[in-house]
Amino acid sequence: MAQVVPAEGDMRRVIGDGEARPDGEVEGLGEHELLELYRSMVLLRTYDERSVVYHRQGRIGTYAIFWGHEAMQAGAFHALEREDWIFPSYRESAIGLLRGMPVETVLAWWRGHPAGWWDPRAFGVASIAVPIATHVPHAVGFAWGKKLRGEPVCALAFFGDGATSEGAFHEGANFAAVMRAPVIFLCNNNGWAISTPVSAQTRARNLVDKAFGYGMPGIRVDGGDVLAVYEAAREAAARARAGEGPTFVEAVTYRCAPHATADDPSAYIDEERVAAERQNECVGRYERYLRRLGVLGDDLVATIAAEAQDAMRAGIAAAESLPEPDPELVTRHAYAE
Amino acid sequence: MAQVVPAEGDMRRVIGDGEARPDGEVEGLGEHELLELYRSMVLLRTYDERSVVYHRQGRIGTYAIFWGHEAMQAGAFHALEREDWIFPSYRESAIGLLRGMPVETVLAWWRGHPAGWWDPRAFGVASIAVPIATHVPHAVGFAWGKKLRGEPVCALAFFGDGATSEGAFHEGANFAAVMRAPVIFLCNNNGWAISTPVSAQTRARNLVDKAFGYGMPGIRVDGGDVLAVYEAAREAAARARAGEGPTFVEAVTYRCAPHATADDPSAYIDEERVAAERQNECVGRYERYLRRLGVLGDDLVATIAAEAQDAMRAGIAAAESLPEPDPELVTRHAYAE
Amino acid sequence: MEAVNDALHVEMERDENVLVMGEDVARAGGVFRATAGLLDRFGPDRCVDTPLAEAGILGTAVGLAMAGWRPVCEMQYESFSYPCLDQLICHVGRYRWRTNGAMEFPITVRMPTGGGVRAPELHEDSPETYYVHTPGIKVAIPSTPADAKGLLAAAIRSPDPVVLMEPKVLYRSPREDVPEGEYVVPLGKARVVREGDDVTLIAYGGMVAVAEAAADELEAGAEVIDIRSLKPLDEETILASVGKTGRAVIVQEAPRVAGFGAEIAALLAEKAILDLRGPVLRVTGHDVPFPFWSLEEEHIPSPARVVEAAQQLLAY
Amino acid sequence: MEAVNDALHVEMERDENVLVMGEDVARAGGVFRATAGLLDRFGPDRCVDTPLAEAGILGTAVGLAMAGWRPVCEMQYESFSYPCLDQLICHVGRYRWRTNGAMEFPITVRMPTGGGVRAPELHEDSPETYYVHTPGIKVAIPSTPADAKGLLAAAIRSPDPVVLMEPKVLYRSPREDVPEGEYVVPLGKARVVREGDDVTLIAYGGMVAVAEAAADELEAGAEVIDIRSLKPLDEETILASVGKTGRAVIVQEAPRVAGFGAEIAALLAEKAILDLRGPVLRVTGHDVPFPFWSLEEEHIPSPARVVEAAQQLLAY
């Protein structure tokens, strides 16, 4: 149950460490669902790793890496229904893939091609938000608007630790609580805002403590534990649908890759910590869990990996064969025609 | 001691009710200080009541009434040292009087006369802030800047319950906590933002709960109890000077007058509640306390009242005898000359 | 003001997706009473008192539009709309484009504007330039109660976001007969307030009355044009008038530099250069903060200043 | 870029009240490396990584100025300065006036500006109009490394708030020799980049290079003027040039309507009307959001478009 704050200090976990800490399980998740979660994580991981390569090859522009955040993204995603909307930041640029968005669409976005825009209604995924936290009120307004229409839909907004410092986050969170909007605030606390550590971003013990000031429940989970994230988000979605309003979920991860392809973290980051985090990365943790559970073996791992690789190969090919955008396009779509 | 939140639900009080609840006392306050507090409250009350009359007489423009907030204002003020700066909102327009600002200066502000501006350095009082909450970061920057200079100075920002919904409040509060700026956030929770009740402003149990999300201590006091406000602000100032950073003080009052002379609350307010609050108004509560204590009698009450009346009479006369502003002034002072 | 209130009633009646939101718009019916009666008539779901956060108002309006609503946001005073410039520039003006034109964002932002009401600072600004310069946004400023109703209706029905700035001086204007029921003044059409052959006085909002007063004083025939819709702009009407008179005085209350009057002057310098018989003159507010109200007459363009400029042109 | 970094080192050395603050300016030395080395050299009190909140940065800078500091705020990209427009308009530009001129607010706001760098949306805007139109604010935009250093020094030393917009294309320009040590380019002075008698090409920031390229292609003698300081504006230099050539083409990357180019055109329409031998032409960005970068060449004025405008004038 989402505790009315002050939130628990320690993080919720489900996946054990294969040693001292035993594996838990999430009620209602059968083998099929468990494997779907895995497929999503692998697809995201593959998308991310390929994109970094494409960037080096000059096939896409600057790219915001999300390596190590796949559990946080996939776990939250799978807790939603198809009608629910997702409001991603640039860090979740590929979240649409999990809703069937073509790989080339997302790649086109990073290639600066207008085919990188989509109709949010087609996937229930809002446009990628570039300005920090400004999409948070959008998610709140959408959720509030759906509630006014009596539709049992909720909205999930992804944002980072740094985003919590912005007025836009604050105003959105407060509106959500006041309007009892069915929103899930999914804060990806990866420890860094580019070069600024979370310790220089806030004095709060934990980011989840912020929920208290809005009178909303907060949950703090291990963001590298896909099952813990899934369970927390599902709980938040249930509250939202039950008319109980918003929930703040702090998913604790670690940014063990550069902020973006343009960034060189060596100046500010602790390389040892990064190495340790990469060791304990979320896809591997979940894969080992599934193996311990006996639902995943070498063959299936290989198949799923191959599927993802194929999707990316086809995606980049399609993106690169998109015709040059029509120059006429530059003056269009700002206003109704 | 300022408790690290979650803050106590109930309000701190010092003044008793003359019946069941006994009078308390504040350590270090002698007869002289107690009477200074009273003088300040009477001056503010007189200023406010006269201003409403002046407005009716067309001698000043629209005016933001603060009747019933004198304890909150005077109590906080007297907890400060002369070097400390005050950042008032329009609701504390006359706070400068307590620092020796001429009455005509404040009246000139409400008369739309340039003589209503002052040099903040002269009184340690920033300009009256009209846009809600935007002065909060100013107080934070000032306090932080003084701290960087090693000067043991703190800043106090007055703002309302509605102001806590603005991004400017959030960003300022977060900066203050991160920079450990010596600031006192004095939130005058008078229950209303014009016609919007605090219940429609936030879902937080109490506004003081917001302190928790910034990792700063919060204190909730009865804003009609001048001694309780004084003690809380003094405690916050001590923390600030000790390098322990900001404190959020929620002073619970009630706006038992219209928002401003232009406002008609009858459409939205509970007249009975207003009547009850006016019954229990702060100046009378303190006066009865002082009488019970035996430090105040009819003569002194009369003298202090007369002093205040005289100050106002002289003030309005001076304001009205100010020469019409020089038309040349309209193009000056936007840039250095 | 009754005109604005009337328009809101009519449009909310007409389209159940229209939702009014802002500070003190419901319980109090707005500090200028523009939304009076809407709460009782349409209920708390469609007339909403929001928390005190302008960026939150406009930001949630974007989401409401995504959920199928047509939000009409009230900014209590023009100066309190500044916190939402971020949402306006980053999202309101860009989101349709961001969907390759697939989604509409029919958001209306209403705000009082201008001085002349003897109010404290930041209650008398004229910030239209910030809005007009922002791509994806349309901007209209009425100068009569009828236009206040008609332009608001057009804004609410527009598929694009519209900033509607209502001159405060207009709120105080005597109740003038306004068309009953549905009444729409299309965006993009200027209004020829009065015809004249010698000089064109171009104004909008509160300055239209100033231009008219100046026209009364002038011996020469002054044509007064009320721009009404700043974006889209009715270039035709302006060029036709200046083509006829060859003389143009632009009246703008906002600070001079990069004000909207400069865009009109630039239009004339580009497309009417052969018609001009003299310089294009701008009568504007000074490049200073709007002054304390005891000095506001020194700041706001006066009929006398407009007359002076026109005479300078006529004598050119 | 080295020029900006150099200026910051020199000015912080020169005046111990200068303090640099912003997102990622200390540990990382700025995403464009403009503040590299300042943390080590001047310590964490004078080079501060702030929380991620632009309005908080500028709002606290106002307070820092009250405490005697000269804050130099970095906005990571121009589009991320929009959240602080509220503080800029309500306070930064007004506070000195609010003290009847008694207090100074020597605040500098640095930001990269403009497109041409193939970045995601909201990394390529040109928002100078918002700043230029705001009373109490000064605005400068360099087009060379030397000016980037000199204008930044002037901004930091200015008693008034200055918004300094640094074209991103300039960051990538080849290291060109910049004066060593203290170097100040006074605000309010335009630069005649090259002389010519037939047509004046007026530009600023990234568009100066475009104007120069156009001048190279033109047969006729083109005079290229770099406005450099948008506010205060050097009217004299502009009027002298157009007085000579009688032809003016204004180049602006920002969206057209109510852009700063309109102010220049208005200036000419008012004060150079008898000199003009043809219309005042503006070559500008379109009134749309800055496009996805595969289309940015279609949006940013090109030398070809400038040449076309100039030829149209020469043939007029």
Ligand SMILES: Cc1ncc(C[n+]2csc(CCOP(=O)(O)OP(=O)(O)O)c2C)c(N)n1
């Ligand atoms: C309003 C705004 N300011 C600054 C930036 C530049 N910027 C891009 S990412 C980033 C850090 C964001 O940190 P966080 O919120 O923790 O998200 P993360 O990148 O870690 O996922 C910054 C400052 C921006 N995009 N928007």
Ligand SMILES: Cc1ncc(C[n+]2csc(CCOP(=O)(O)OP(=O)(O)O)c2C)c(N)n1
């Ligand atoms: C940014 C901004 N938005 C709106 C207003 C208009 N306004 C003036 S007072 C007020 C209510 C403020 O309520 P609160 O913060 O509780 O302070 P109080 O008036 O009760 O002292 C509003 C909305 C404003 N002054 N500034």
Ligand SMILES: [Mg+2]
């Ligand atoms: Mg982060």
Ligand SMILES: [Mg+2]
């Ligand atoms: Mg209040």
